[in-house]
Amino acid sequence: LTGVGGMTSFAQAVFVGFGAYTTAVLTTHFGWSAWGGLFPALLVTAMSALIIGAVTVRLSGHFVALGTLAWAISVYYLLGSLPLLGQHTGISSIPALSIGGYSLSDPRRFYILVWLLVALCTLLTLNLLDSRVGRAVRALRSGGHVAESFGVNSTRAKLGLFVYAALLAGLAGWLLAHFERSISPSMFGINSGVEYLLMAVLGGAGHVFGALVGATIVVVLREQ
Numbered sequence: 001l002t003g004v005g006g007m008t009s010f011a012q013a014v015f016v017g018f019g020a021y022t023t024a025v026l027t028t029h030f031g032w033s034a035w036g037g038l039f040p041a042l043l044v045t046a047m048s049a050l051i052i053g054a055v056t057v058r059l060s061g062h063f064v065a066l067g068t069l070a071w072a073i074s075v076y077y078l079l080g081s082l083p084l085l086g087q088h089t090g091i092s093s094i095p096a097l098s099i100g101g102y103s104l105s106d107p108r109r110f111y112i113l114v115w116l117l118v119a120l121c122t123l124l125t126l127n128l129l130d131s132r133v134g135r136a137v138r139a140l141r142s143g144g145h146v147a148e149s150f151g152v153n154s155t156r157a158k159l160g161l162f163v164y165a166a167l168l169a170g171l172a173g174w175l176l177a178h179f180e181r182s183i184s185p186s187m188f189g190i191n192s193g194v195e196y197l198l199m200a201v202l203g204g205a206g207h208v209f210g211a212l213v214g215a216t217i218v219v220v221l222r223e224q
Contacts, residue, residue, distance in 0.1 A: 003205025006141040011068035017188030019173025045170025053162035090184025
């Protein structure tokens, strides 16, 4: 989104929150299974990204960053004010993931699932960026006018990229909810959004594997 599409966003934590809260509500309030909450989590995240993106991607320059910052603050207070979502207390007793009756509550087991999904998302992203659509997206970094001169609908391309990045965040939110087993709005505030952006920048925002390097650096420094 930032290194390839040229859009600085502080709202990725918002989409992580949408994914996490969707599966949390379905599994704790309505008795859905943890895996059953995956598709609704991605669907809600995608729809939210379409609405937010339709307004935000039309902005340019620093206004994109400011727009996503405003959304991040607004959604944080929204999550903290809705009784269904537990307000600022959040939602607890979220069920752990399991595969064939084999619980993934142990972090070492969950670790394997996370890296399988990371590998899948990395492969999908690399293939996307190497496709015709990906080349159009790369042209956005130099400015919408350059891309449009080659017949690219810059607004549609930016919106598609915005939604794709949000889906990755929604998937992370689904994983986070079933790993932590308890969530609250503080996990998806502006601090988290800044941290996610920092990960991309430190690792090299123009490279897919830079996200993995940046995330490693930030997490290790934070823990140590």
